[in-house]
Amino acid sequence: MNSDWFWTIFWSVVPVSELRGAIPFALSKDLNPLLVYIVAVGSNAMAFPIVYLFLGRIHPLFIKREWYRSLFDKFVVRTRRKLEKQIEKYGFWGLLIFVMIPLPVTGAYTGSLAAWIFDIDKKKSFLAVVLGVMISGLIVTTVFLSGVKVFDLFMKTV
Numbered sequence: 001m002n003s004d005w006f007w008t009i010f011w012s013v014v015p016v017s018e019l020r021g022a023i024p025f026a027l028s029k030d031l032n033p034l035l036v037y038i039v040a041v042g043s044n045a046m047a048f049p050i051v052y053l054f055l056g057r058i059h060p061l062f063i064k065r066e067w068y069r070s071l072f073d074k075f076v077v078r079t080r081r082k083l084e085k086q087i088e089k090y091g092f093w094g095l096l097i098f099v100m101i102p103l104p105v106t107g108a109y110t111g112s113l114a115a116w117i118f119d120i121d122k123k124k125s126f127l128a129v130v131l132g133v134m135i136s137g138l139i140v141t142t143v144f145l146s147g148v149k150v151f152d153l154f155m156k157t158v
Contacts, residue, residue, distance in 0.1 A: 004029040008036060012043035015109040019044040019133065020102045023140045033141060041137040047108035048115075048129045055116050076117060083114045092128050095120065099132025102140050108133050 004026060011022035019040040026036040062068040082105075086094035099111035108129050115125030 004031060005039065008039055009043045012040045013046060013050075015047070015107075018047070018107045018109070019137050020104075020107070020140055023137065024144050027141070027144050033145060037137050037141050041133055044108050044133050044137070045130050047133075048112045048126050051109060051112035051116065052122070055113075075113075079110060079113055080117055082110075083118070087114060087118045087120070091120065092124050095125060095128040096132045096135075099129050100135040100139070102136045107136070 008022050008026040008031070011017045011025055012019050014021075022040045022043070023036055026040065027033060059072075063072065083094070083098060086098060088094075090097070095111055095115060098106055098114070099108060111129050111132060112125070114120075115122075115129065120128075
């Protein structure tokens with residue numbers, strides 16, 4: 001496997017960057033945009049099962065530790081505060097919109113955690129997260145490719 005593809009998958013799966021970091025990275029390496037989109041979206045969508053596996057299996061073991069409970073409670077409180085009105089008012093659509101916005105602290109991981117916190121039906125929340133990731137991937141890809149074209153046009157005129 002080409003190391004650029006490895007890093008594309010890696011950045012898509014890492015909560016800090018997700019596909020917002022992976023797609024620009026991969027496209028800057030001149031990889032095929034359609035394949036980049038498919039790989040980044042597929043890899044980033046894995047956040048949902050990762051979060052649910054963690055919360056279902058590992059979280060109960062760690063929650064007994066004070067340092068973890070304190071850290072987790074802060075993250076849950078922050079996530080709840082950010083999304084409570086949106087999720088309560090719009091449910092599925094609120095979750096989808098939150099995940100699709102390609103900004104820091106939005107995305108598949110926070111959306112999956114929110115689905116768990118608000119006890120949204122697992123199948124519906126999975127669909128909302130996946131659709132949100134797909135739309136976010138389209139936004140990031142389009143903005144990156146448009147930006148490159150605008151930059152190229154600007155450089156030709158200078």
